[in-house]
Amino acid sequence: MRKPRRSRNGSPHVVVVGGGFAGLAAVKTLAKIKPPVRATLLEQHNYHLFQPLLYQLATGLVQPADIAHPVRGIVRRYRRTSVRMATVSGVDLDAKQVLTEEGGAFGYDYLILAAGATTATFGIPGVEEHSFPLKSMPDALRLRAHLLGQFELAENDPNEIDKGALTVVVVGGGPTGVEMAGALHELFKHVLVHDFPELDINQAKVVLLEAMDHLLAPFHPSSRRHALDILAKRGVEVRLGQALDRATPDEVVLKDGTVIPTRTLIWGAGVRAHPLADILGLEQTRGGRIVVGEDLSVPGRPEVFVVGDLAGAPDGKGGLQPQVAQPAIQEARHAAQNIELTLKGEPRTGFVYKDKGTMATIGRNAAVTELPNGARFKGALAWYMWLALHLAYIIGFRSRVAVLVNWIWSYLTYDRHARIIVAVEPARRAGAAPPAAAPSPAGSGERPVLS
Numbered sequence: 029m030r031k032p033r034r035s036r037n038g039s040p041h042v043v044v045v046g047g048g049f050a051g052l053a054a055v056k057t058l059a060k061i062k063p064p065v066r067a068t069l070l071e072q073h074n075y076h077l078f079q080p081l082l083y084q085l086a087t088g089l090v091q092p093a094d095i096a097h098p099v100r101g102i103v104r105r106y107r108r109t110s111v112r113m114a115t116v117s118g119v120d121l122d123a124k125q126v127l128t129e130e131g132g133a134f135g136y137d138y139l140i141l142a143a144g145a146t147t148a149t150f151g152i153p154g155v156e157e158h159s160f161p162l163k164s165m166p167d168a169l170r171l172r173a174h175l176l177g178q179f180e181l182a183e184n185d186p187n188e189i190d191k192g193a194l195t196v197v198v199v200g201g202g203p204t205g206v207e208m209a210g211a212l213h214e215l216f217k218h219v220l221v222h223d224f225p226e227l228d229i230n231q232a233k234v235v236l237l238e239a240m241d242h243l244l245a246p247f248h249p250s251s252r253r254h255a256l257d258i259l260a261k262r263g264v265e266v267r268l269g270q271a272l273d274r275a276t277p278d279e280v281v282l283k284d285g286t287v288i289p290t291r292t293l294i295w296g297a298g299v300r301a302h303p304l305a306d307i308l309g310l311e312q313t314r315g316g317r318i319v320v321g322e323d324l325s326v327p328g329r330p331e332v333f334v335v336g337d338l339a340g341a342p343d344g345k346g347g348l349q350p351q352v353a354q355p356a357i358q359e360a361r362h363a364a365q366n367i368e369l370t371l372k373g374e375p376r377t378g379f380v381y382k383d384k385g386t387m388a389t390i391g392r393n394a395a396v397t398e399l400p401n402g403a404r405f406k407g408a409l410a411w412y413m414w415l416a417l418h419l420a421y422i423i424g425f426r427s428r429v430a431v432l433v434n435w436i437w438s439y440l441t442y443d444r445h446a447r448i449i450v451a452v453e454p455a456r457r458a459g460a461a462p463p464a465a466a467p468s469p470a471g472s473g474e475r476p477v478l479s
């Protein structure tokens with residue numbers, strides 16, 4: 029491969045799009061490579077979001093600043109790296125320029141695209157308009173305000189209960205749906221029961237819908253059974269083999285005709301690549317992910333790498349890498365290392381994922397953990413492993429301490445400090461119409477105010 033051209037100051041310029049798990053791992057690695065490069069990180073928010081704890085934000089366990097860290101505060105320690113808060117709107121692949129909604133154009137020698145994923149609703153009628161996704165900070169705050177608002181509504185008028193005010197339907201029995209269902213149940217039965225003493229809390233229910241005949245598809249059958257047993261024992265209504273047909277503001281209808289009155293449909297059933305993938309004119313895989321070769325660059329565009337949830341990186345077994353944090357981090361490091369090899373005039377290497385295991389939490393003292401050597405853990409031990417690992421990956425000592433204090437407080441007292449109603453703007457899905465066109469779910473009592 030020919031050695032690339034240099035920027036005016038002598039160092040090649042690498043533009044990284046997205047400051048999530050992958051984007052941050054990329055800029056961190058780029059700061060260390062030799063010969064040195066200049067890197068510019070383009071991120072639409074001024075913070076990096078720790079998505080795995082979004083469900084704790086939505087259920088009042090942690091605060092926004094506990095799971096979000098200013099991108100500038102992270103990147104300032106990396107040499108030759110700058111940040112722009114900008115929303116990328118396109119890439120001119122021939123001119124090697126990244127274009128932003130703010131009107132900026134960033135020339136690059138190498139590009140690493142790491143814009144992540146968004147929610148896939150599979151075209152099910154009503155889901156786009158009436159469900160709560162859980163991908164962003166506003167999503168979680170909106171859901172928290174709505175849930176608490178429904179309890180306030182029901183206390184003012186108990187007739188609202190029969191209309192679904194206290195019924196939450198979670199769709200998707202993967203890790204996100206399972207942890208959300210478990211956390212909601214704990215919020216209702218251990219916290220809101222005391223906040224709303226005049227309400228019959230037994231009427232508050234969490235229904236978890238899964239189209240397959242088991243929960244936690246990526247896990248061993250014994251872990252799946254454990255998750256099902258725990259949720260059922262704790263009072264979550266798990267409906268396996270049942271798929272959603274349609275949703276309205278006041279009810280969901282299942283494929284078998286069952287109607288469940290609810291104002292709160294939480295969508296945890298699918299992801300697809302960020303819509304940026306759809307406008308670049310690059311080949312895409314199932315779920316809209318951008319096709320990349322083993323070196324993680326785009327075929328025919330060796331200077332463009334795609335990593336993380338946005339990438340359709342091969343898993344070496346005929347499939348694609350899972351859209352979770354570890355592959356995203358490892359792919360980003362690998363792309364940066366391949367840039368280093370190219371700059372040295374050496375051949376690139378193929379990406380090989382180092383499996384570090386999988387885990388999912390179900391609720392207090394309950395989780396499942398599976399290690400690559402086949403060892404499996406469940407119950408309290410797996411839960412402690414889950415807590416320790418997630419704590420370790422949160423960025424920033426202050427956030428780690430804050431989350432730990434919240435967890436210990438909640439464990440000892442069953443309290444959830446952050447059960448605050450904050451109004452946020454109505455949902456705006458990536459690639460969807462502007463906010464005014466997206467109505468709040470009915471009965472939420474939300475006023476569009478601040479984000």
Ligand SMILES: Cc1cc2nc3c(=O)[nH]c(=O)nc-3n(C[C@H](O)[C@H](O)[C@H](O)COP(=O)(O)OP(=O)(O)OC[C@H]3O[C@@H](n4cnc5c(N)ncnc54)[C@H](O)[C@@H]3O)c2cc1C
Nearest residue numbers: 046048049050072079080115116143144336337351352353
């Ligand atoms: C609720 C939830 C729970 C999860 N739990 C787990 C878990 O327990 N374990 C696990 O391994 N994985 C979990 N995941 C998945 C994991 O978070 C993702 O796989 C991971 O974040 C992917 O990293 P990424 O860098 O590719 O994308 P992201 O982390 O999503 O980062 C993408 C970044 O790009 C930015 N961006 C997007 N578009 C633009 C644009 N046009 N211009 C500029 N910036 C842009 C975004 O703001 C974002 O910061 C969870 C995900 C969710 C939503």
